[in-house]
Amino acid sequence: xxxxxxxxxxxxxxxxxxxxxxxxxxxxxxxxxxxxxxxxxxxxxxxxxxxxxxxxxxxxxxxxxxxxxxxxxxxxxxxxxxxxxxxxxxxxxxxxxxxxxxxxxxxxxxxxxxxxxxxxxxxxxxxxxxxxxxxxxxxxxxxxxxxxxxxxxxxxxxxxxxxxxxxxxxxxxxxxxxxxxxxxxxxxxxxxxxxxxxxxxxxxxxxxxxxxxxxxxxxxxxxxxxxxxxxxxxxxxxxxxxxxxxxxxxxxxxx
DNA sequence: AGTATTTGGCGTCAGCATAT
DNA sequence: ATATGCTGACGCCAAATACT
Numbered sequence: 001x002x003x004x005x006x007x008x009x010x011x012x013x014x015x016x017x018x019x020x021x022x023x024x025x026x027x028x029x030x031x032x033x034x035x036x037x038x039x040x041x042x043x044x045x046x047x048x049x050x051x052x053x054x055x056x057x058x059x060x061x062x063x064x065x066x067x068x069x070x071x072x073x074x075x076x077x078x079x080x081x082x083x084x085x086x087x088x089x090x091x092x093x094x095x096x097x098x099x100x101x102x103x104x105x106x107x108x109x110x111x112x113x114x115x116x117x118x119x120x121x122x123x124x125x126x127x128x129x130x131x132x133x134x135x136x137x138x139x140x141x142x143x144x145x146x147x148x149x150x151x152x153x154x155x156x157x158x159x160x161x162x163x164x165x166x167x168x169x170x171x172x173x174x175x176x177x178x179x180x181x182x183x184x185x186x187x188x189x190x191x192x193x194x195x196x197x198x199x200x201x202x203x204x205x206x207x208x209x210x211x212x213x214x215x216x217x218x219x220x221x222x223x224x225x226x227x228x229x230x231x232x233x234x235x236x237x238x239x240x241x242x243x244x245x246x247x248x249x250x251x252x253x254x255x
Numbered sequence: 256a257g258t259a260t261t262t263g264g265c266g267t268c269a270g271c272a273t274a275t
Numbered sequence: 276a277t278a279t280g281c282t283g284a285c286g287c288c289a290a291a292t293a294c295t
Contacts (some may be wrong), residue, residue, distance in 0.1 A: 153259090203279095204266080205267085206279085206280085207266080207267070207280090207281095208265085208266060208267080210279095210280060210282085211262095211265080211267080211272070211281090211282080212265080212266095212282065213281090214280095214281060214282055214283095215264080215282095217281095217282095219284085237266070
């Protein structure tokens with residue numbers, strides 16, 4: 001996958017991505033030769049030790065969980081190779097390369113496509129209903145007052161609870177962000193600066209939430225891949241056993 | 256016990272995709 | 276054309292774990 005190939009796992013973040021790549025590879029390999037006659041519910045033990053019930057994940061002659069990214073991989077692998085030589089000649093710069101490489105589809109998209117193909121695969125919901133048990137609509141955004149910026153540029157909450165955990169429904173305007181006067185009524189440079197600051201804070205806040213949501217989806221996606229790998233491995237084993245049995249039956253007896 | 260390394264999560268930025 | 280959303284990458288921090 002290009003997003004792995006181009007980042008050589010220097011840090012744990014990218015190592016994470018690499019293991020995700022391995023997982024995706026596993027699923028595509030394990031799933032490539034299967035797809036019929038599986039039990040409705042399979043009990044599978046994950047590498048982590050926990051046992052999961054997976055329902056009909058591999059029943060259909062399905063495309064792989066990661067089929068679309070995989071197709072990209074093939075494209076990219078060839079492109080990347082040619083790129084290497086091209087780079088040696090100094091023909092294609094990194095920007096152009098970026099343009100060639102297609103973007104990885106979102107986890108939501110991948111998983112939802114999968115779930116529409118395959119029953120038993122959970123859909124990633126559009127708006128998750130507060131899994132932390134925090135009721136929606138109780139948010140109180142006291143944003144700037146309890147936050148200071150550290151020497152490293154990070155924002156830190158001064159209270160017990162980090163400010164970022166205090167959230168509002170994504171559609172609503174954060175309460176801490178007071179709507180400034182309409183742009184038409186802005187006059188002084190100071191007002192303009194305040195408006196710019198306010199916009200920035202709003203953008204950062206939204207992005208913060210988006211990043212959290214994105215990570216949550218990614219985890220869900222990885223979980224899904226893990227259970228799929230486990231199921232496919234079980235089925236693969238069964239098929240191999242079945243094959244051996246059939247071989248025994250069909251092979252001419254040598255006595 | 257003290258230190259080093261690993262792991263997991265966070266906020267932010269950049270850049271692409273999509274909606275308006 | 277602009278706004279908005281999504282996600283990879285990065286740097287940081289804290290907790291967990293391994294090592295001495």
